[in-house]
Amino acid sequence: QQQVKQSPQSLIVQKGGISIINCAYENTAFDYFPWYQQFPGKGPALLIAIRPDVSEKKEGRFTISFNKSAKQFSLHIMDSQPGDSATYFCAASKASGSARQLTFGSGTQLTVLP
């Protein structure tokens, strides 16, 4: 069962444009929603994260919008740059006993054209 659905699978944006990646989740027990950025040959790196009691979080050019009632959240990258070209994963986390477990979306390959 895919608990976190991510779209689109790939995205091409012009330099300076806005990149938008969407995710939807099913399990209301999730209480922490991070976004990871992965470059080829590297492991995923935490980009930005949000908790469900907040509707929006902004860090520099990156913004998460969160809609708890719709069980959806999205990543907006403003003024996209070629250096932002990477694969982006949304994730959802919940406590499982004494630990936390991350469930990832399927990933979005972002290409920013110069």
Add this chain to the structure above:
Amino acid sequence: KAGVTQTPRYLIKTRGQQVTLSCSPISGHRSVSWYQQTPGQGLQFLFEYFSETQRNKGNFPGRFSGRQFSNSRSEMNVSTLELGDSALYLCASNQGALQETQYFGPGTRLLVL
């Protein structure tokens, strides 16, 4: 602080063999999680260790196993390798105690022929 390190970075094995991958977490981190990343299935959780005890396990067959040592370093083992085990195996660490942020290593790319 040094990041999460994984060894080896690349590995080629044949079907039926077994393999052991190693992960050294960030200093002070006591929780280590393992993930399998493939183009078809994406990132899937394998298991998580904290203080040498497995706390969580994903939906993988028993051929996949792991352990954690007293210095928090972890190993994962895959026995009787299958072609479908070809993947990038990622290790992530955090401080434990329900800490949310996980820090990933660069991964070990395993190719099974």
